[in-house]
Amino acid sequence: MSEIWVVSEQTGTGLELIAHAKGISKGEKIVAFSFTLEGAQAASNHGAELVYQMSEASRPEAWVNKIIEMAKATKPAAILFGNSRRAKEMAARIAATLDTGLVTECIKMVRDDAFVTERYSYGGLCVSTEETKSVPFMATMSAKLVEALPEGAAAPIETITGAEEVCKVIELRSHKTTSNLSAANVVVCVGRGLAQEKDLELAHRLAKKLGGEVGCTRPVAEDLNWMLEENYIGISGKMVKPTVYIGIGVSGQIQHVSGIRDAKIIIALDKNENAPIFEAADYGLVGDLYEILPALLTALGA
Amino acid sequence: MKVVACYKWVLDEADLTIDSKSRALLTDRAKNKISEYDRNAIECGVNLVEEAGGEVIALTAGTADAKKSLKDALSRGPVQGVFVKDELMAQADASVTAKVLAAAVRQIEAVDLVICGEGSSDGYSQQVGIRLAQHLGIPVITFVNKVSVENGILRAERKLEEGIEVVEVALPAVLTVLPDINKPRIPSLKQILGASKKPVKEISVADLGLEPAAAEPRVQRTELLGTVMNRKHIRFEGETADLVAQVLEVLNKEGLC
Numbered sequence: 001m002s003e004i005w006v007v008s009e010q011t012g013t014g015l016e017l018i019a020h021a022k023g024i025s026k027g028e029k030i031v032a033f034s035f036t037l038e039g040a041q042a043a044s045n046h047g048a049e050l051v052y053q054m055s056e057a058s059r060p061e062a063w064v065n066k067i068i069e070m071a072k073a074t075k076p077a078a079i080l081f082g083n084s085r086r087a088k089e090m091a092a093r094i095a096a097t098l099d100t101g102l103v104t105e106c107i108k109m110v111r112d113d114a115f116v117t118e119r120y121s122y123g124g125l126c127v128s129t130e131e132t133k134s135v136p137f138m139a140t141m142s143a144k145l146v147e148a149l150p151e152g153a154a155a156p157i158e159t160i161t162g163a164e165e166v167c168k169v170i171e172l173r174s175h176k177t178t179s180n181l182s183a184a185n186v187v188v189c190v191g192r193g194l195a196q197e198k199d200l201e202l203a204h205r206l207a208k209k210l211g212g213e214v215g216c217t218r219p220v221a222e223d224l225n226w227m228l229e230e231n232y233i234g235i236s237g238k239m240v241k242p243t244v245y246i247g248i249g250v251s252g253q254i255q256h257v258s259g260i261r262d263a264k265i266i267i268a269l270d271k272n273e274n275a276p277i278f279e280a281a282d283y284g285l286v287g288d289l290y291e292i293l294p295a296l297l298t299a300l301g302a
Numbered sequence: 303m304k305v306v307a308c309y310k311w312v313l314d315e316a317d318l319t320i321d322s323k324s325r326a327l328l329t330d331r332a333k334n335k336i337s338e339y340d341r342n343a344i345e346c347g348v349n350l351v352e353e354a355g356g357e358v359i360a361l362t363a364g365t366a367d368a369k370k371s372l373k374d375a376l377s378r379g380p381v382q383g384v385f386v387k388d389e390l391m392a393q394a395d396a397s398v399t400a401k402v403l404a405a406a407v408r409q410i411e412a413v414d415l416v417i418c419g420e421g422s423s424d425g426y427s428q429q430v431g432i433r434l435a436q437h438l439g440i441p442v443i444t445f446v447n448k449v450s451v452e453n454g455i456l457r458a459e460r461k462l463e464e465g466i467e468v469v470e471v472a473l474p475a476v477l478t479v480l481p482d483i484n485k486p487r488i489p490s491l492k493q494i495l496g497a498s499k500k501p502v503k504e505i506s507v508a509d510l511g512l513e514p515a516a517a518e519p520r521v522q523r524t525e526l527l528g529t530v531m532n533r534k535h536i537r538f539e540g541e542t543a544d545l546v547a548q549v550l551e552v553l554n555k556e557g558l559c
Contacts, residue, residue, distance in 0.1 A: 059467075085462050089444045092396075092432035101397055101520030104427045121425055121526065122315045126327055128425075129525040166441045167469040170457070174465035186558060210558045222482065235426075243556050254315075261531060265552065282534040283552060285545050295542045296549060300559055 003076040005136075007033040007067065007090065009060040011042045013082035015148035018047040020080055020141055022149060024111040028077050033067065033160075035060050040157045047149035051157040058163035060086050064093045066162040071098055071136065078115070078137040091140050100134040107142050115139075124235045124258025143182075144241060179213070179230040179238070186212025187242040187263070189233055190226075191256075192219055193249015193270055193289060197226045202293050203248055209302035215240065217256045234259040249289050252277025269293070303356030303451065303473075305347040305415045306384075306407055308431070309340035309375055310399075311368040312424040320528030327526055334367070336374055339419025341486040342479050346449065347417045348379030349484060354451055357381045359410060363402045363507075364391045376497035377489035383502040384410065390507060395519035396425075400433030402517075405510035407438060415456070416476040420445055428478075435476035442476040443469055447483045 004025055006017035014032060021030045031050045032043035040053035054063050071079065071094065079094065081087040083105055095102035103109075107127075108118035115137040121128040132138075181187060188207040190200060200214070207214045214231070221232040233240055235258040245263035249270055250256065257280045260266060268281040269289050278284040285292060317332035336344075347358040360375040362368055363386035372383045386406050394402070407413050416438070418431030435442030448459035456475055460467040461482075489497075507517055538548040553559045 085445045085460070088428050089432055089442070092429040093436045093442070095397070095429070096400060096433035096436035099397070099520070101395065102427075102429055103521060104429060116524075119427075120529065122313075122318060122327070123423065123426075124529060125315060125318060125320065126526050127529050128523055129527075130521050130523050132521050134520040167443065167471040170468040170470060172465055172467045175463075177464075210553065244553065244558060257531070258529075261529070265556065266533060267549065267552065278535070278537075280531050280533060283536050283538060283549070285538050285549070287542070287545065291542050292545055295546045299546045299550060 002028045003031050003074060004028045005031050005033060005071075005076045005079045006043075006048070006081075007079065007087070008039065008082045009035045009086055010082060010084065011036070011039040012148075013084070013143065014039050014043050015046045016143065016146050017080045017082060017141060018043060019146040019149050020109065021078070022047060023146065024078065024109060024115070026111070031076070035063075044155045044157050045151050047152065048155050050155055052160045053157050054163065055159040055161055058165055059169060061089055062163040062165040064090050065164045066160065068094055068097050076136050078139075081138075081140045083140050083142055088140055091138055095138045098136065100136055100138055101132045103130060103132060103139040105142055106139040107145065109139060109141070120235065120258060123255045124261075125254050143239070175230065177230060179228070181213050181215045181231060181233065181238045181240050184213035184240060185243050186210040187215055187233070187240045187245045187260070188212055189215045189217065189245065189247050189250055189260070190220055191217040191247065191250030191270075192224075193251070194220070195290075197224070200226060202297065205297055205302045206246065206293070206300075209297070209300050210244070212242065212244075217250055217253070247277055247281070248293060250277050251275045252280055303351060303354050303414045304410075304412055305351055305356060305358045305417060306361050306410060306413050307340075307344040307347040307358050307380060308361045308403055308416065308418045308434070309344060309371070310337045310422045310424075311335075311362060311364050311371040312337045312422055315423060325527040325530070327528060334370065336371055337419060337422040337424070339421060339423070339479065339481050341378070341419075342481050342483050343417040343419045344375060344378045344380065345484045345486040346477070346479050347415070350415070350449070350451055356414070359384060361403060361406055361410075362386070363388070363394070363399060363406065365389050372502050373494070373497045374489075376500045376502075377494045378487060379493075380500070382500055385502055385504045386507060386510065387504050388507040390517050393519055394517075395521045396427050396429040396433060397520045398517055400430045400437060401512060402507055402510065403430065404434050404437035405512055406505070407434070409505075409510065414473045415451070416474075418476065418478050420478045420480055431476055431478035438474075438476070440474045440476060441471045442478065443471060444478045445480055446477050447480045449477060449479075449483070
């Protein structure tokens with residue numbers, strides 16, 4: 001029987017991939033590759049029909065050759081990955097050796113005779129539709145397009161050996177991540193319209209009152225260093241999906257707008273009436289944020 | 303140390319517009335440029351050889367139009383350019399580009415390090431450098447924002463979602479670099495003038511000995527349309543108090559205040 005493989009070092013992503021696999025399956029067996037016991041068990045309980053658990057304490061990247069070997073033997077119809085940096089490296093290495101295509105940051109996937117996918121191009125300005133006929137079909141899937149399948153009967157879990165590390169890993173300096181932007185219900189985003197760093201306090205007060213998080217545009221993080229990089233919202237930073245996004249002094253460059261396009265409601269406040277953000281907003285306020293924002297905070301009791 | 307820095311000649315997305323009716327991408331006003339992160343790749347290579355000795359060769363694969371790119375690339379420090387010029391590059395996907403570049407690197411011979419940007423500013427599929435390493439049978443270190451080489455050992459820092467991973471690998475290797483690895487130089491007039499004197503080797507895909515099947519894209523684009531953002535575009539008007547009231551109404555409706 002043919003198989004569809006999903007590979008993820010992150011538990012939640014792995015479950016989404018299983019749901020994606022179910023969506024494109026034409027009766028293929030769904031096989032999950034996990035790198036932790038927790039991930040394997042979750043996959044086993046949420047729709048995988050077989051789970052391979054990579055058993056050693058090696059980086060996911062060290063398993064690429066093993067996965068290639070297994071793919072050459074089993075010839076799966078498709079292999080799906082998440083969008084993490086590790087996943088992108090693994091997927092591209094595997095696709096190269098299997099001489100097949102790879103669609104990265106896939107936002108839509110449909111299977112007819114060919115696998116038809118959509119992804120952004122030119123920094124989010126365009127949507128590109130593509131067809132893959134090569135086998136296996138491979139893609140890295142954007143997050144939160146689907147929900148995990150409901151819990152069901154547990155599938156068997158097999159441990160796999162054979163990691164091959166080509167690099168020497170010296171250390172992993174973990175981020176203490178303070179950012180909760182991806183999951184935030186409300187996002188208050190600051191841009192270059194903010195005159196000075198201490199004015200961030202206004203944004204924090206607003207976010208706190210609304211039960212949200214503060215993010216920024218790329219220049220505020222990278223050039224001004226007013227916020228950590230993990231807080232910048234954009235096509236190569238965080239993608240957010242809040243109920244309400246409020247842009248404060250954000251001009252709305254395409255790379256930033258791509259990161260907020262899934263927000264339910266976009267409110268923009270900027271002094272420049274021609275700022276591109278207004279093309280991307282539901283509600284626009286052209287004015288001085290130093291007048292409007294404090295007044296809003298007062299009205300909210302924030 | 304012999305370093306090859308790969309780059310792509312792309313449309314400048316700042317010049318691109320969308321036709322509001324047909325959603326077609328309008329490129330008539332667009333100029334080309336060396337893709338952003340590839341400038342970082344070239345700069346990275348040049349910095350490494352400035353420290354450790356050696357030379358950088360700039361490599362690109364593209365249609366005849368890409369010839370103009372070489373002057374820019376060579377003004378940034380490489381000593382020579384290799385240009386794989388072939389009209390089939392107009393249809394190339396990442397799998398084809400990677401095979402073409404790998405064949406070109408093999409032809410250059412005795413390459414210690416290949417540096418690519420993490421992705422191109424047009425398609426940003428983030429694959430070519432990684433595939434390239436796989437075809438060459440050498441390690442790849444991806445998403446690098448810090449690198450050093452000593453005695454044939456490369457040490458790099460990868461910026462991952464969970465933190466910084468520090469790895470070491472013996473050369474030869476491939477790197478894909480992030481934009482925060484360096485700030486690409488603005489070439490001086492002297493460097494720009496000097497660029498036209500540097501040698502450029504022009505070859506075709508056939509010269510590389512690739513099978514025709516290798517040059518067939520595995521992923522084919524069937525459509526490219528402007529992204530649609532269906533938003534209400536409502537402008538709140540009035541004095542500050544009115545504006546605030548209107549915002550509160552929206553927030554209230556979502557149960558936020």
